[in-house]
Amino acid sequence: MKLDNIISEPSRILQGSRIPEAYSVNEHSEKVNLHAVAYPLNTQEVVDLVKYANQNDLVIITYGANTGLAEATSAFGGELIIDLSKMNQIIDFDLDTLTLVVEPGVTNGEVQQYVESKGYFYPPDPGAKHGSIGGNVATNAGGMRAVKYGTTRDYVRKMEIVLANGDVIETGSVAIKNSSGYNLNHLFIGSEGTLGIITKVYLKVIPLPKFKQSYIAAFPSLDDAAEAVLSILRNGLDITAVEFFERRAIAYSEQLLNKTFPSENGVAYLLMTFDGMHEAVIQEEAQRLEKITHDHYAVEFLVLSEEDSLTAWDLRDNILAGILTISEQEPLDYSVPVNEFVNFFKYTHEVEANSGLNFISFGHAGDGNIHSSILRADLTQDEWQKKKHEILTNLYAYVSEVGGLPSAEHGIGLVKKPYFKQVMSSEYLHYLKQIKMAFDPDNRLNPGKIFD
Amino acid sequence: MKLDNIISEPSRILQGSRIPEAYSVNEHSEKVNLHAVAYPLNTQEVVDLVKYANQNDLVIITYGANTGLAEATSAFGGELIIDLSKMNQIIDFDLDTLTLVVEPGVTNGEVQQYVESKGYFYPPDPGAKHGSIGGNVATNAGGMRAVKYGTTRDYVRKMEIVLANGDVIETGSVAIKNSSGYNLNHLFIGSEGTLGIITKVYLKVIPLPKFKQSYIAAFPSLDDAAEAVLSILRNGLDITAVEFFERRAIAYSEQLLNKTFPSENGVAYLLMTFDGMHEAVIQEEAQRLEKITHDHYAVEFLVLSEEDSLTAWDLRDNILAGILTISEQEPLDYSVPVNEFVNFFKYTHEVEANSGLNFISFGHAGDGNIHSSILRADLTQDEWQKKKHEILTNLYAYVSEVGGLPSAEHGIGLVKKPYFKQVMSSEYLHYLKQIKMAFDPDNRLNPGKIFD
Numbered sequence: 090m091k092l093d094n095i096i097s098e099p100s101r102i103l104q105g106s107r108i109p110e111a112y113s114v115n116e117h118s119e120k121v122n123l124h125a126v127a128y129p130l131n132t133q134e135v136v137d138l139v140k141y142a143n144q145n146d147l148v149i150i151t152y153g154a155n156t157g158l159a160e161a162t163s164a165f166g167g168e169l170i171i172d173l174s175k176m177n178q179i180i181d182f183d184l185d186t187l188t189l190v191v192e193p194g195v196t197n198g199e200v201q202q203y204v205e206s207k208g209y210f211y212p213p214d215p216g217a218k219h220g221s222i223g224g225n226v227a228t229n230a231g232g233m234r235a236v237k238y239g240t241t242r243d244y245v246r247k248m249e250i251v252l253a254n255g256d257v258i259e260t261g262s263v264a265i266k267n268s269s270g271y272n273l274n275h276l277f278i279g280s281e282g283t284l285g286i287i288t289k290v291y292l293k294v295i296p297l298p299k300f301k302q303s304y305i306a307a308f309p310s311l312d313d314a315a316e317a318v319l320s321i322l323r324n325g326l327d328i329t330a331v332e333f334f335e336r337r338a339i340a341y342s343e344q345l346l347n348k349t350f351p352s353e354n355g356v357a358y359l360l361m362t363f364d365g366m367h368e369a370v371i372q373e374e375a376q377r378l379e380k381i382t383h384d385h386y387a388v389e390f391l392v393l394s395e396e397d398s399l400t401a402w403d404l405r406d407n408i409l410a411g412i413l414t415i416s417e418q419e420p421l422d423y424s425v426p427v428n429e430f431v432n433f434f435k436y437t438h439e440v441e442a443n444s445g446l447n448f449i450s451f452g453h454a455g456d457g458n459i460h461s462s463i464l465r466a467d468l469t470q471d472e473w474q475k476k477k478h479e480i481l482t483n484l485y486a487y488v489s490e491v492g493g494l495p496s497a498e499h500g501i502g503l504v505k506k507p508y509f510k511q512v513m514s515s516e517y518l519h520y521l522k523q524i525k526m527a528f529d530p531d532n533r534l535n536p537g538k539i540f541d
Numbered sequence: 542m543k544l545d546n547i548i549s550e551p552s553r554i555l556q557g558s559r560i561p562e563a564y565s566v567n568e569h570s571e572k573v574n575l576h577a578v579a580y581p582l583n584t585q586e587v588v589d590l591v592k593y594a595n596q597n598d599l600v601i602i603t604y605g606a607n608t609g610l611a612e613a614t615s616a617f618g619g620e621l622i623i624d625l626s627k628m629n630q631i632i633d634f635d636l637d638t639l640t641l642v643v644e645p646g647v648t649n650g651e652v653q654q655y656v657e658s659k660g661y662f663y664p665p666d667p668g669a670k671h672g673s674i675g676g677n678v679a680t681n682a683g684g685m686r687a688v689k690y691g692t693t694r695d696y697v698r699k700m701e702i703v704l705a706n707g708d709v710i711e712t713g714s715v716a717i718k719n720s721s722g723y724n725l726n727h728l729f730i731g732s733e734g735t736l737g738i739i740t741k742v743y744l745k746v747i748p749l750p751k752f753k754q755s756y757i758a759a760f761p762s763l764d765d766a767a768e769a770v771l772s773i774l775r776n777g778l779d780i781t782a783v784e785f786f787e788r789r790a791i792a793y794s795e796q797l798l799n800k801t802f803p804s805e806n807g808v809a810y811l812l813m814t815f816d817g818m819h820e821a822v823i824q825e826e827a828q829r830l831e832k833i834t835h836d837h838y839a840v841e842f843l844v845l846s847e848e849d850s851l852t853a854w855d856l857r858d859n860i861l862a863g864i865l866t867i868s869e870q871e872p873l874d875y876s877v878p879v880n881e882f883v884n885f886f887k888y889t890h891e892v893e894a895n896s897g898l899n900f901i902s903f904g905h906a907g908d909g910n911i912h913s914s915i916l917r918a919d920l921t922q923d924e925w926q927k928k929k930h931e932i933l934t935n936l937y938a939y940v941s942e943v944g945g946l947p948s949a950e951h952g953i954g955l956v957k958k959p960y961f962k963q964v965m966s967s968e969y970l971h972y973l974k975q976i977k978m979a980f981d982p983d984n985r986l987n988p989g990k991i992f993d
Contacts, residue, residue: 185771185880229720240718243695247944256968264876265908266692266949268681268731269961270991271973275727279720296777319637325748325818366777370819424716428637456717492699497718509721516708521723523979528972539722 090144092125095137101128101175111155112170121166126152128175132249132257132288135171139286140255142169142533149253150535151282153224154196156217158420159502161228161281161538171286173223179203180289186263188246189292193223197230200292210297212238215498216406223287229279231498233405234362236455237329240498242278249289250277253529263291276524281500282535284528298364301329302371303398306382307355307389311335314357315431317385318454321361322427324381326374331455332360332405333430338451341411342404350404351397354389359454360401408451409462416447417465419477419504423488424497427457436487437461440480448480458497485512501539510540542596544577547589553580553627563607564622573618580627584701584709584740587623591707591738594621594985601705602987603734605676606648608669610872611954613680613733613990623738625675631655632741638715640698641744645675649682652744662749664690667950668858675739681731683950685857686814688907689781692950694730701741702729705981715743728976733952734987736980750816753781754823755850758834759807759841763787766809767883769837770906773813774879776833778826782814783907784857785882790903793863794856802856803849806841811906812853860903861914868899869917871929871956875940876949879909888939889913892932900932910949937964953991962992 096102103109103126114120124147129135142149150162152172164170177194182204189204189211198218200211213225214232224230226248231240247261261267261274277284308314318331336356343350352358361378363371379390393401412418425433430452437448447466452459463480465473485495489512495501501509510518518540525532525540548554555561555578566572576599581587594601602614604624616622629646634656641656641663650670652663665677666684676682678700683692699713713719713726729736760766770783788808795802804810813830815823831842845853864870877885882904889900899918904911915932917925937947941964947953953961962970970992977984977992 184775186878187774229724231718231720235718240720242724252968252972258966258969258972262876262944262946263878264945264949265879266683266687266876266905266910267946268683268692268874268948268950268952269876269946269957270953270965271732271736271976272681272694272727272730273969273972275724276976278724280723284723296775322639323636323748327818366779367819367822367825370822373819422720424714424718424721426638426715427717453718458718492714493716494714494719494721496720497716498720500720501722505721513722514710516704517710517725520704520710520725520980524723524728524976527975527979 090137090141092127092141095134095141096127096129101130112152113164115163116160121164123164124167124169126170126172128172130175132251135251135286135288136255136257138169138171139251139253143254148536149533151286153193153221153227154219156220157224157228157500157502158422159228159496159500160504161500161502161535163503165537174221176288182207187294188263189294191222191290191292193221193287193290195222196220197222197225204294205297208297209294211244211292211294213241213244216409222290222292226278226287226290227281228500229498231453231458233330233332233453235453236331237327242275244293245274245278245290246293247291248274248277248287250285251288252285253531253533261291279500281502281538283525283538284534286534299366300368300371301362301364302375303360303362303393303401304375304378305352305389305391305393305401306359306361306387307352308357308359308385308387309355311357311434312431313386314359315434315454317359317382317387318430319428320381320385321378322455324377326378327363327365328361328455329364330360330362331453332451333454334358334405334408334451338408338449339404341415341449342407345407345411345414346403348400348404351391351393351401352389360405409460412449412462412464415464418462421459421461421463422496422499423459423485423493425457425459425488425491425493427455429491429493430454430457430459433459440484444476444480446476446480457493481508482511488512503538506539506541542589542593544579544593547593548579548581548586553582564604565616567615568612573616575616576619576621578622578624580624582627584703587703587738587740588707588709590621590623591703591705595706600988601985603738605645605673605679606671608672609676609680609952609954610874611680611948611952612956613952613954613987615955617989626673628740634659639746640715641746643674643742643744645673645739645742647674648672649674649677656746657749660749661746663696663744663746665693665696668861674742674744678730678739678742679733680952681950683905683910685782685784685905687905688783689779694727696745697726697730697742698745699743700726700729700739702737703740704737705983705985713743731952733954733990735977735990736986738986751818752820752823753814753816754827755812755814755845755853756827756830757804757841757843757845757853758811758813758839759804760809760811760837760839761807763809763883763886765838766811767886767906769811769834769839770882771880772833772837773830774907776829778830779815779817780813780907781816782812783905784812784903785906786810786857786860786903790860790901791856793867793901794859797859797863797866798855800852800856803843803845803853804841812857861912864901864914864916867916870914873911873913873915874948874951875911875937875945877909877911877940877943877945879907881943881945882906882909882911885911892936896928896932898928898932909945933960934963940964955990958991
């Protein structure tokens, strides 16, 4: 079989110099040679490409929208890239079971817009709205609303998957409850393209909340803000989002967007949202929320207008982009028990003081997911790699010590692989590799990611 | 190593004639010879027992409270039974992360009572409150409240597991978000003792809802009741439980308990609950609920007093027990898309008419989980097995045709194994077996369950 027997349109098979740099230049600005980049339109073409890869002993890397932050799609050379961005159709929306069936190349933003226009809601809300649903599933993407609604994992009812030998299986079911053998759905979710190629996803959607209101609480210290978060959770407030950041983190995006954050008081902020079907409940919970923040010494509590709410969330969404305008940086994504959240902010302050590197932290406080950015500033590449590695080795050891994990929602990919190895037991990694072998004995799908 | 070096107390190692029939007599009343029944008290003893089984090439079956309905713990002869019922301690309750740490032998009822006494809530609520948490995890037990709160799977943060070779691993994390390699937590949940032995479970608990109210709607037909359920779900009512049964199903438990169901009208019932933190919301939703049921021709809508609520739920919980007083029966547990629910009730009526066998159906309408009971009545054992097999073969083919699954919350075990094989593709089963081999290459843990 030849590639042009599988896909006859030249625009959907790129080889040699026709391959864009987005695929062939890695994060260290090194160019690698790829076998080809293919853009299949349907499952059969994916199957044929996989069989072609088997016949020619090629490694396959599956691409979505390339918004990942863990280098899970980096190439080493010689690979067949299967880019699913043209498999981007919404196939069906079944209102009886509230199931949306999509191809993997549909973006998260498209899914959200589509279902909201019909009065329904797809809660997973990662920062990159142009990320693909296939990629969201492959990394178990989370986002702002995970504290109330969970992550992508909680919204996948069923999938169609092409395996390493070209077998096509269906995992999960549109039926809600499932105790019928090992749960392959959950195994493939978060497997970063190493176990199979997702060609169809059946998503769970829910009725759209009728009311939504955001708030800002400004605190005089990190500790006060963090204690307030624990109080909010412990009191059973049904909060949709609780974002935590320091004044200086939001300053980067203020500069980038040329917008002003609604509060100028305090040094640490909580940006929070309630949503639901009952306005009175939101108002009642907001009163409890305000009281809790005051009990924890908040210097300001703002009920945001729609305009201020858009500004505040836009600034929050752009913290990372703001930081990137200043310096190259390493984006982190660790996950700690919620009561350890503040300790990591303190720890990163210590690291800053000791290392001389800027270390900006912000995160999803309601679920213990911290996004720290370590800034390269003016270090040479060698100094930067060395210093970064030293900081990360200590950081991940501390994360592990408190029972946390190196990745909450970005995945392990290539960037966190050494640290994943550092913190997991060798027995644990052994069994992950055994699972990989069970599905992909030739190590054909995205080898070298997550583990060696 | 000898067994009495591992466990020195004779009361915790039973062999020969000291083994109770509960372990050694199978569902066909056949007695099998077992190697031993051991009652370990801690993880180290479990590890030593597993190593002993490896040295002596014994098969291991793990027991919880023996409340399973899928014969997942049936013995074939020669096995070492590891009964975890004496590992029954509540180890820790961490209020910061709302995590309850328990040994596997603690029962579901004990967990519910313990956390409720402290103002918290463990939602998974299978019929058998004396089932063990280890067993709940091994079957992904569901129950009445799954429509709002999900199943056991959604409440397991982390586990300690002893593997087939005696390795001990930890899966999952107390940290909420996890995108760190393949999710082993979810793989072990629902694996029915075939992949490892659960020795510690970290459960997620939530704040206890302050208000709870149950309702009965009586309908003139199955169709009307089923359409009402779809309307309730589609309208976004945040309902905790929606149980569906026919008049004649509840009649069995009325007879058994000598109690009267609060409604005597109609032929099909919905027994429903709302719970939550806001009484006004429950009242408002109840008004919407009442309107929906009236729109679907309900002949009665009752807001239950506490006493009537207890009676109604007690009668619901005892449908199966009531049926059992009349006849031997086969308890089913299939899972279908919610909009197929009523079709299966109609189908079972047809089967009854054609087969001459009674086929009582009831179930968790809100999540498409149907518990049918086929009654043996006065058939001979041969006739019963033959007729039952014919009915089940057709039933599971139909379940599969609509995208459903043979088990929603009981597991496959031994009883559904032939039908699981019938409805799943051979490729799918191949990969399940590959996973089994990855964790248990000697096929030492509960072999012959789920698949051959």
